[in-house]
Structures are given as structure tokens and as C-alpha cells.
Amino acid sequence: MAPHTAQAPTDQPAERAAWLRAELDRANYQYYVLDQPELPDAEYDRLFLELQRIESEHPDLITPESPTQRVGGQASSGFAPVHHAVPMLSLNNGFTDEDIVAFDKRVADVLHSESVEYACELKFDGLAIALRYENGRLVRAATRGDGATGEDVTQNVRTIRSIPLKLKGDRVPRLVEVRGEVLMFKRDFERLNARQREAEQREFANPRNAAAGSLRQLDPRITAHRPLSFFSYGIGELDGIEMPGTHSALLDWYGELGLPVCAERATVNGAQGLLEFFRRIGEKRKSLPYEIDGVVYKVNRREEQDRLGFVSRAPRFALAHKFPAEEAMTELLDIYVNVGRTGAITPVARLKPVFVGGVTVTNATLHNEDEVRRKDARIGDTVVVRRA
Ligand code: IVH
Numbered sequence: 467m468a469p470h471t472a473q474a475p476t477d478q479p480a481e482r483a484a485w486l487r488a489e490l491d492r493a494n495y496q497y498y499v500l501d502q503p504e505l506p507d508a509e510y511d512r513l514f515l516e517l518q519r520i521e522s523e524h525p526d527l528i529t530p531e532s533p534t535q536r537v538g539g540q541a542s543s544g545f546a547p548v549h550h551a552v553p554m555l556s557l558n559n560g561f562t563d564e565d566i567v568a569f570d571k572r573v574a575d576v577l578h579s580e581s582v583e584y585a586c587e588l589k590f591d592g593l594a595i596a597l598r599y600e601n602g603r604l605v606r607a608a609t610r611g612d613g614a615t616g617e618d619v620t621q622n623v624r625t626i627r628s629i630p631l632k633l634k635g636d637r638v639p640r641l642v643e644v645r646g647e648v649l650m651f652k653r654d655f656e657r658l659n660a661r662q663r664e665a666e667q668r669e670f671a672n673p674r675n676a677a678a679g680s681l682r683q684l685d686p687r688i689t690a691h692r693p694l695s696f697f698s699y700g701i702g703e704l705d706g707i708e709m710p711g712t713h714s715a716l717l718d719w720y721g722e723l724g725l726p727v728c729a730e731r732a733t734v735n736g737a738q739g740l741l742e743f744f745r746r747i748g749e750k751r752k753s754l755p756y757e758i759d760g761v762v763y764k765v766n767r768r769e770e771q772d773r774l775g776f777v778s779r780a781p782r783f784a785l786a787h788k789f790p791a792e793e794a795m796t797e798l799l800d801i802y803v804n805v806g807r808t809g810a811i812t813p814v815a816r817l818k819p820v821f822v823g824g825v826t827v828t829n830a831t832l833h834n835e836d837e838v839r840r841k842d843a844r845i846g847d848t849v850v851v852r853r854a
Contacts, residue, residue: 585764587699635722798843799818
């Protein structure tokens with residue numbers, strides 16, 4: 467990596483601005499995409515302010531891709547509809563080992579294959595978007611909507627620091643529509659909610675809602691202050707370059723272009739490989755910095771994907787393997803008191819048995835009398851059970 471120098475190669479405003487942009491782009495990429503910051507914050511701020519100053523003195527030098535242009539433009543009265551030339555589909559779900567074995571068998575049967583290769587990735591709990599790059603420049607971003615028509619959220623997406631406004635490297639195509647998930651990291655969600663609390667504003671229920679609410683703000687200046695992230699995992703339209711032969715090669719190429727790709731991915735063979743990936747990720751789930759609700763398996767070879775095709779609104783070559791839901795509703799049947807060996811008294815809720823988080827729950831502690839009063843728990847209530 468070239469060493470960083472604060473010295474401009476020139477004092478000419480146009481060249482100086484171009485150099486500052488390249489430095490800031492590089493710093494953003496290291497910070498938001500690679501998660502390996504190299505430029506100290508104070509230095510970043512200094513370069514940013516200098517670029518802002520040059521641009522205000524020479525407005526003709528402003529480019530749409532300048533790092534200063536991520537602050538959010540004008541508020542709008544609504545989002546324009548965007549037609550998806552390649553529909554944005556959903557995934558079929560599997561829950562049990564048997565579901566996964568059956569999926570692999572169906573795929574192998576259609577392909578007449580002994581052992582199918584799959585790309586495994588995470589199922590991010592956010593919302594799907596499509597990013598359209600023409601000659602390497604981000605020209606449009608759209609939500610999934612109903613799959614055929616989404617909403618134009620370009621102004622909001624431009625404020626997401628990990629999404630490049632300009633693709634890099636020497637394999638930039640004439641047109642590529644990158645698909646992926648906008649999400650909010652857990653730590654960013656906690657911070658946002660703390661800020662909401664201080665401002666006496668409504669808190670968000672979970673990172674997914676916070677991400678969705680932030681992306682669909684009519685005022686992009688608000689979105690600019692919401693810490694959103696992005697991971698790439700799919701493709702829509704493509705022109706000017708040959709489609710990579712495998713899904714894993716597609717994601718490698720995205721990495722080269724400077725797009726964020728999650729490192730938690732693997733290529734495996736057969737149902738056994740899929741289930742091992744699921745277990746490994748299940749063990750890691752809690753320590754991941756973002757929320758996931760399962761993993762996704764995709765037949766790796768493009769040519770095999772094409773042979774498998776689609777059934778109604780989902781590809782036959784992919785499956786989401788979901789973690790068991792961690793929340794469910796049930797009825798509060800009774801409240802009794804448990805006396806522990808030390809004499810400690812704990813109120814306990816007796817529940818109508820409910821399957822949640824992979825187990826059947828029949829009792830839940832209410833901790834103490836204050837908690838019972840705070841929750842205003844009464845026999846016959848419908849309650850939400852969450853496995854912690
Ligand atoms: S692929 C053709 N990959 O899950 C398949 N989707 O039910 C298109 N999602 O709307 C989707 N992580 O919002 C794919 N690694 C991943 C994903 C993923 C999360 C979401 C996405 C989509 C929904 C499908």
C-alpha cells in the first residue's frame with residue numbers, strides 16, 4: 467500500500483481536489499469496507515475540510531462522486547417507482563436437517579450430479595436493495611418493493627459510507643446491478659437508540675427496523691446521520707463483461723470493485739457441507755457484529771443455476787436455512803411462586819406450551835414481584851416469549 471503523505475503533489479485547485487478525493491476515498495474504503503482504518507480521524511477531518519473549502523471556492527470542481535457529496539441532498543415528497551428488469555426474488559426456507567438433505571437431493575437429481583458445490587453465506591437481517599453502476603458510477607439505488615417494482619432511494623443510499631460511489635480496479639463493466647442487503651450493525655443500533663432516547667424520540671425495536679426506517683427517510687440528511695452498512699450477495703443486470711462462472715467468483719469480483727462482501731462465506735459440497743456451515747455459523751452467531759436470521763445456500767456454478775431455474779417467485783438453486791424463531795406468542799395460564807433452596811422467592815409464569823428458539827417453553831421466570839407489577843402480567847393475557 468502506498469504510504470500516506472499529507473503533501474499535495476501540486477497547489478493547483480483541480481489537481482489538489484482530485485488528490486484529496488483519492489485520499490479520502492481510500493480512507494473510507496479502509497474504514498468502512500475493509501474495517502481496517504489507517505488514516506487517523508483528525509487527519510481525515512483535516513483533508514475533508516480542505517476539500518470542502520476548495521469546492522466552495524471552485525464549485526465547478528465538485529463531482530457527484532466527491533466524498534463531500536454524501537451528506538444528503540434535498541428532501542423529497544415521495545420515492546419514484548423503479549422497474550426491476552431482472553425481478554428481485556425471494557428465497558425458499560428450510561428449517562430442519564431433513565429440509566436441507568431434501569433440498570440437496572432435489573438439486574443433485576435435476577443436475578444428475580453426485581455431489582453439488584454450493585456457495586454458503588449469511589442471511590442478513592436487513593433489507594434488499596439493487597445498486598446500478600454505469601461505467602463504474604453509482605447512478606441509481608432501488609428497494610426490492612414487490613420484486614417487480616421498487617422505490618428509488620438513490621439519494622439515501624449515497625450517504626452509506628461503505629457503498630462506493632465509484633467502482634475501482636480494471637474490471638469495471640459498462641453496467642452492473644449489484645444486489646445486497648442494507649443493515650445496521652448491533653453497536654450502531656445501540657448508539658442510535660441511545661441518541662433517540664436522549665432526544666426523547668421513539669426507539670427502534672431492532673436493527674432491521676432501524677435500517678428500514680432509516681433507508682426510507684424522505685429527507686436524505688436524516689439518513690446521512692443513520693449508521694447504515696451494506697453487504698453484496700447477488701446480481702441483476704450486467705453488460706460489458708462476461709458473467710463470472712460461479713457465485714463465489716462473482717463475490718470475489720465485487721471485492722475487487724471495492725464493494726463490501728462479507729468474509730463469513732464458504733464453498734462446500736453436498737448436504738453434509740451445508741449442515742457443517744450452518745452449525746459453525748450458529749455457534750458464532752451471537753458474536754457477529756450484525757444480526758442474521760439464518761444462512762443461505764446457493765448452487766455455486768452459474769450454468770447449474772441456469773439449469774435449475776425458478777419455481778414461482780424463488781430460485782430452485784438457492785435455499786435459506788433459518789434459525790428457529792426466538793420469539794413467539796402464547797397464553798399466560800398461571801403465576802405461581804417458586805421457593806429456592808436459599809429461601810429466595812421467585813414468581814414464575816406457567817405458559818401454554820409454545821415452540822420458540824428450538825425448544826418448547828412451558829415456564830418463564832418473572833424474576834420478582836416488582837417485575838410482575840411492571841409487566842402488569844395477568845392470568846389469561848397473551849404474552850410474547852423471547853428466548854434469551
Ligand atoms: S439472495 C434470488 N442472499 O432474504 C435470491 N438474500 O427471502 C435473492 N437476504 O429479499 C436473494 N441475506 O433481503 C440472498 N445472502 C443472502 C441474503 C438474502 C439476506 C434477504 C434478502 C431477500 C430475502 C429473501
